[in-house]
Amino acid sequence: MESIFIVNTHETGWDTLELVEDIDMQEAYCTEVLEIPDEKIYGTEIIDKGMLEIVLTDIRQEETEEDWYINLGRLSA
Numbered sequence: 311m312e313s314i315f316i317v318n319t320h321e322t323g324w325d326t327l328e329l330v331e332d333i334d335m336q337e338a339y340c341t342e343v344l345e346i347p348d349e350k351i352y353g354t355e356i357i358d359k360g361m362l363e364i365v366l367t368d369i370r371q372e373e374t375e376e377d378w379y380i381n382l383g384r385l386s387a
Contacts, residue, residue, distance in 0.1 A: 311369045312352070315386040317344070320360045330356045340364055344385070345378040 319329060319339065329336050336354035339362070340346045352367035364382070373379055 311371075313366045313369050315364045315366070315382050316357065317362050317364060317382070317385050318360055319362050321385070329362060336362060344382055346382065347378070 329339060333354065336356070337348070337351055340351050340354060341348050344364075346364070346366065350366045350368060350373075352365040354365070355363045357363045369379070
């Protein structure tokens with residue numbers, strides 16, 4: 311299963327300029343701040359000032375009940 315989330319990075323205090331310029335920083339944000347397992351991240355993209363689109367892949371049904379996935383859903387609501 312593939313999932314797409316839009317997260318406002320301003321809410322977590324990360325420097326949006328760094329995220330805009332560097333895909334590695336976007337993925338670091340996902341793994342360090344949002345605690346998304348690296349192997350689940352298919353891609354990231356800044357779509358608007360401070361808004362990060364996160365595309366996840368290979369999400370199993372049981373993973374949708376894990377804390378990181380639930381918190382990601384709350385942040386993107």
